[in-house]
Amino acid sequence: MPACIPLGPVARFLLSGAAVVAGVSWSGIVQARDLVVALKTEPTSMDPQYHALTPNIQLSQTLFEPLVCVDADLKPEPCLAESWKADGKVWTFKLRPNVKFSDGSPMTSADVLFTMDRVPKVPNSPSSFKVYLQKVEKIEAPDPLTVRITTTEPYPLLAINMVGLPIMSAKAAAGAAPEGKTTTELNAGSGLVGTGPYKFVSWKRGSEVVFERNPHYWGKAPAWDKVIYRPISNPAARVAALLAGDVDLAEDPPTDDLERLRKEPKLTVETKASNRVIYVALDQNGEATPGITGAAPGKNPLLDKRVREAMSLAIDRTALVSRTMGGVATPAAQLLPYPMFGASKNLVNAAKPDPEKAKALLKEAGYPDGFTLVLGTPNGRYINDSKVAQTLAAMWTRIGVKASIDANAPAVFFKNRDSYAYSAYLAGWGTATGEMSNTLIALLVTPDKDKGLGTTNRARYSNPAMDKLVAEASSQMDDAARAATLAKASELAMADFAMLPIHFEHSVWAMKKNVSFKGRADQQTMVQYAVPVK
Amino acid sequence: MSAFIIRRLLQAVLVMTVMSGLVFIGLYVVGDPVSMMASAEATEQDRAEIRASFGLDKPLWQQYGIFMSHALRLDFGKSFLTGQSAMGLILERMPATLELALVSMGLAVLVGIPLGIWAGLRPQAYSTRGIMAGSVLGFSLPNFWVGLMLIMVFAVQFGWLPASGRGATGHIGALDLSVLTLDGWSHLLLPAVTIALAKAALIIRVTRAATREALPMDYIKFARAKGLRWSRILRVHLLKNIMVPIVTVGGLEFGQVVAFAVVTETIFAWPGMGKLLLDSIITLDRPVVVAYLILIVFFLVMLNLVVDVLYSVLDPRVRLQGAKA
Numbered sequence: 001m002p003a004c005i006p007l008g009p010v011a012r013f014l015l016s017g018a019a020v021v022a023g024v025s026w027s028g029i030v031q032a033r034d035l036v037v038a039l040k041t042e043p044t045s046m047d048p049q050y051h052a053l054t055p056n057i058q059l060s061q062t063l064f065e066p067l068v069c070v071d072a073d074l075k076p077e078p079c080l081a082e083s084w085k086a087d088g089k090v091w092t093f094k095l096r097p098n099v100k101f102s103d104g105s106p107m108t109s110a111d112v113l114f115t116m117d118r119v120p121k122v123p124n125s126p127s128s129f130k131v132y133l134q135k136v137e138k139i140e141a142p143d144p145l146t147v148r149i150t151t152t153e154p155y156p157l158l159a160i161n162m163v164g165l166p167i168m169s170a171k172a173a174a175g176a177a178p179e180g181k182t183t184t185e186l187n188a189g190s191g192l193v194g195t196g197p198y199k200f201v202s203w204k205r206g207s208e209v210v211f212e213r214n215p216h217y218w219g220k221a222p223a224w225d226k227v228i229y230r231p232i233s234n235p236a237a238r239v240a241a242l243l244a245g246d247v248d249l250a251e252d253p254p255t256d257d258l259e260r261l262r263k264e265p266k267l268t269v270e271t272k273a274s275n276r277v278i279y280v281a282l283d284q285n286g287e288a289t290p291g292i293t294g295a296a297p298g299k300n301p302l303l304d305k306r307v308r309e310a311m312s313l314a315i316d317r318t319a320l321v322s323r324t325m326g327g328v329a330t331p332a333a334q335l336l337p338y339p340m341f342g343a344s345k346n347l348v349n350a351a352k353p354d355p356e357k358a359k360a361l362l363k364e365a366g367y368p369d370g371f372t373l374v375l376g377t378p379n380g381r382y383i384n385d386s387k388v389a390q391t392l393a394a395m396w397t398r399i400g401v402k403a404s405i406d407a408n409a410p411a412v413f414f415k416n417r418d419s420y421a422y423s424a425y426l427a428g429w430g431t432a433t434g435e436m437s438n439t440l441i442a443l444l445v446t447p448d449k450d451k452g453l454g455t456t457n458r459a460r461y462s463n464p465a466m467d468k469l470v471a472e473a474s475s476q477m478d479d480a481a482r483a484a485t486l487a488k489a490s491e492l493a494m495a496d497f498a499m500l501p502i503h504f505e506h507s508v509w510a511m512k513k514n515v516s517f518k519g520r521a522d523q524q525t526m527v528q529y530a531v532p533v534k
Numbered sequence: 535m536s537a538f539i540i541r542r543l544l545q546a547v548l549v550m551t552v553m554s555g556l557v558f559i560g561l562y563v564v565g566d567p568v569s570m571m572a573s574a575e576a577t578e579q580d581r582a583e584i585r586a587s588f589g590l591d592k593p594l595w596q597q598y599g600i601f602m603s604h605a606l607r608l609d610f611g612k613s614f615l616t617g618q619s620a621m622g623l624i625l626e627r628m629p630a631t632l633e634l635a636l637v638s639m640g641l642a643v644l645v646g647i648p649l650g651i652w653a654g655l656r657p658q659a660y661s662t663r664g665i666m667a668g669s670v671l672g673f674s675l676p677n678f679w680v681g682l683m684l685i686m687v688f689a690v691q692f693g694w695l696p697a698s699g700r701g702a703t704g705h706i707g708a709l710d711l712s713v714l715t716l717d718g719w720s721h722l723l724l725p726a727v728t729i730a731l732a733k734a735a736l737i738i739r740v741t742r743a744a745t746r747e748a749l750p751m752d753y754i755k756f757a758r759a760k761g762l763r764w765s766r767i768l769r770v771h772l773l774k775n776i777m778v779p780i781v782t783v784g785g786l787e788f789g790q791v792v793a794f795a796v797v798t799e800t801i802f803a804w805p806g807m808g809k810l811l812l813d814s815i816i817t818l819d820r821p822v823v824v825a826y827l828i829l830i831v832f833f834l835v836m837l838n839l840v841v842d843v844l845y846s847v848l849d850p851r852v853r854l855q856g857a858k859a
Contacts, residue, residue, distance in 0.1 A: 044616045051615070052573045124587050124617050126571035128580065183617050204710075206627055206805030207700055230699055232803040233813070236682060237698050241803070244689035244697035411565030411818050418569055429574065442575060452577030 033532050034226040038238045038250040042231035047183040048166050049119050052127045058524035064166030064194030067093050068159050072520045074434025091158050095145040100216040101169045102199035109141035114170035121179035132164035154475045160433045169193040197222040197528045223531045249511040251525050255326035261510050271506045272519025276430035277335045280500040281459035283423045291374035291423030306365040308497035310358040314399040317350040321503050324391045332501035334490050335439045342436025342486030358399040370400025376422035377405055378413035383505050389426045417458050436486040440470050444493050461498045546835035550828045557824050558598050567614055567818040611821035620821035624807050629709050631806035635791040638726040642733035650741020672735025681728040681801040696721050698803035725802040733787050740783045744776035777848050785841035793830045
């Protein structure tokens with residue numbers, strides 16, 4: 001065969017190519033793959049029940065697992081509980097069999113009891129996990145794989161509340177103190193034993209947190225040998241560390257850098273619409289209001305629905321999102337994005353701006369020349385918060401509401417807001433449960449200290465019809481019916497312009513090309529959702 | 535001498551007391567720690583409970599009194615946010631900051647003194663003009679800009695050095711130090727150079743001025759007339775005499791670096807105590823802020839004391855007993 005001779009070099013070339021490919025993939029298997037994550041904020045503790053704060057929760061949900069998990073869109077799904085059902089006030093959770101803790105011991109209902117029992121005993125918690133046990137009357141364990149929880153009244157949110165309580169090991173976390181292992185002991189890694197995909201190795205405060213693969217993990221084998229978290233609070237430094245190759249995955253790069261990062265051939269950028277709404281609250285407590293001048297004395301124009309509507313119509317949300325927010329936000333028409341639980345499907349697209357109609361409404365309400373308004377805003381709490389406030393002030397000024405902003409450090413802003421020093425303020429709300437009742441109860445239901453309602457309703461909006469719907473939903477055990485009631489309540493509040501939703505923030509992660517991370521609506525960086533890419 | 539030291543210590547206690555009072559009032563005016571800690575969903579009862587558990591429900595003067603009575607027993611309270619001993623948190627971070635400060639001051643002195651002497655000896659040379667222009671640049675360029683530029687060039691562009699963090703550490707007893715490992719040095723270099731640049735500029739200027747002042751002195755002239763070698767004149771006669779201002783400035787600057795390396799530590803994510811202070815101020819974690827400032831006041835007073843003692847060693851004419859500090 002004459003073709004034999006020229007085939008030689010080709011075959012050699014092909015063979016060497018195959019060898020190279022084989023070599024690469026072979027080294028890919030053998031090589032230890034670690035993941036280095038740049039965190040925006042360091043956790044304050046490793047104790048999963050000390051401080052209910054995102055930087056803490058995202059790490060404890062990797063070491064530990066709750067009975068019920070939520071997926072990237074906050075839909076509940078089975079975790080340590082295989083299934084659950086509610087029968088009136090009694091909830092029965094069937095635990096997953098053959099689950100082991102990272103020390104090899106089996107996970108049973110005794111561990112669940114220990115975990116729930118420990119929650120109220122953790123001393124000096126700056127933000128307690130007790131909130132997840134509200135309305136729980138008693139917890140029992142009829143057998144090693146069953147947990148029965150009885151609530152004080154029919155309470156549909158119990159399952160979703162379980163997400164906040166990852167299960168600790170009764171054996172490993174037992175100790176002399178009332179709460180077993182103390183927060184200080186857990187910070188040092190003693191008793192920090194969970195069923196999650198990774199287990200704790202070390203924590204050097206300010207420097208790094210190290211996890212490694214949990215060999216006893218019940219689910220799919222974790223992708224990384226080791227995970228190293230490094231807190232880098234300065235956004236520019238976080239981006240530099242990623243560009244320099246020191247870290248594989250970085251949380252929350254600044255919006256100004258996104259264009260550049262997207263063009264970088266070595267990197268990918270992941271964005272995910274979050275459950276955090278940025279809104280403007282408008283004081284509706286009474287005629288006296290601190291930040292408005294130019295209206296008739298002793299008169300609060302914000303009490304007039306037409307004025308609130310005009311202020312909403314003045315806002316060009318699409319322009320604001322694309323210019324001020326660099327595109328990493330979605331214009332909002334209600335306080336929780338559809339299709340999350342209880343969000344209305346009639347409020348998906350934000351209203352179009354209409355300055356002419358806004359001016360007409362102001363005139364009709366008796367303010368043809370507008371009035372002067374101070375908009376309070378934190379500076380550095382939410383993405384581009386004070387810039388958003390400036391944009392809003394400019395848009396309102398166009399319809400005659402001469403607005404200026406009062407931007408402050410978050411600590412000062414929250415103090416002012418909580419002492420009702422603003423007639424209008426910009427703030428954000430992340431609905432941790434992904435469920436409308438949480439949002440409405442916190443932001444819009446008439447404040448009631450004793451019942452814990454309207455805790456963040458600093459505008460003191462009050463609408464008995466909406467309150468009634470929310471109250472009705474809070475004991476509706478049928479999910480579909482509850483979602484419909486909540487959607488109705490949301491529509492009611494938005495038609496009343498109770499507060500002005502502006503946009504939903506997107507969470508952003510930047511990573512090397514060889515890492516893939518699926519963003520989550522709760523803005524949490526959970527390393528179990530990061531996988532290597534060949 | 536001991537009377538001198540005791541007087542200084544008493545002063546330190548006074549300053550610490552006044553300062554802790556100011557911090558209490560200052561943070562009280564700024565905001566409410568509970569609103570920074572509690573989750574957004576916390577009800578009024580939850581907040582009241584948190585407030586009570588940290589003693590924040592009492593009037594401010596009472597809170598201060600409780601703090602002082604504990605402080606007398608060297609107990610500076612627990613951090614609101616982490617529940618850990620405030621002083622413990624700071625001491626845990628202290629080696630990283632001290633190490634960074636020592637290395638950068640060392641660099642600054644090693645570069646600054648020879649260049650300063652050179653500039654003093656040859657005031658008209660072109661090299662001197664270069665050095666002096668460089669020193670102006672050195673202390674007029676903002677710290678954070680220099681840091682970011684160094685990162686962009688050496689970490690991002692060339693990839694020679696890591697952009698942030700502390701790297702591997704070695705141990706001496708309970709101390710974790712980066713200077714003990716090669717990886718640690720590679721992490722230390724950029725932040726140390728960032729700080730050293732401005733400090734070296736200052737030391738160059740001080741050294742040059744002192745040198746120019748000492749050169750026309752009789753003892754230098756006499757040494758030259760005796761026919762001593764230049765190197766000996768420099769080392770023995772000149773250097774010893776210009777050390778007093780250099781030690782003063784160097785000591786004060788070292789104190790500055792230790793206390794307020796915040797900017798550099800933030801840019802390089804260096805896990806030192808400056809970064810802890812910044813985070814604690816933002817979150818209104820009062821015990822940490824107070825403990826930090828008390829520690830720093832104590833440290834600065836001690837540093838001044840050491841500088842004063844060094845004076846008397848360097849210059850026998852200075853007598854501590856006479857120094858009404």
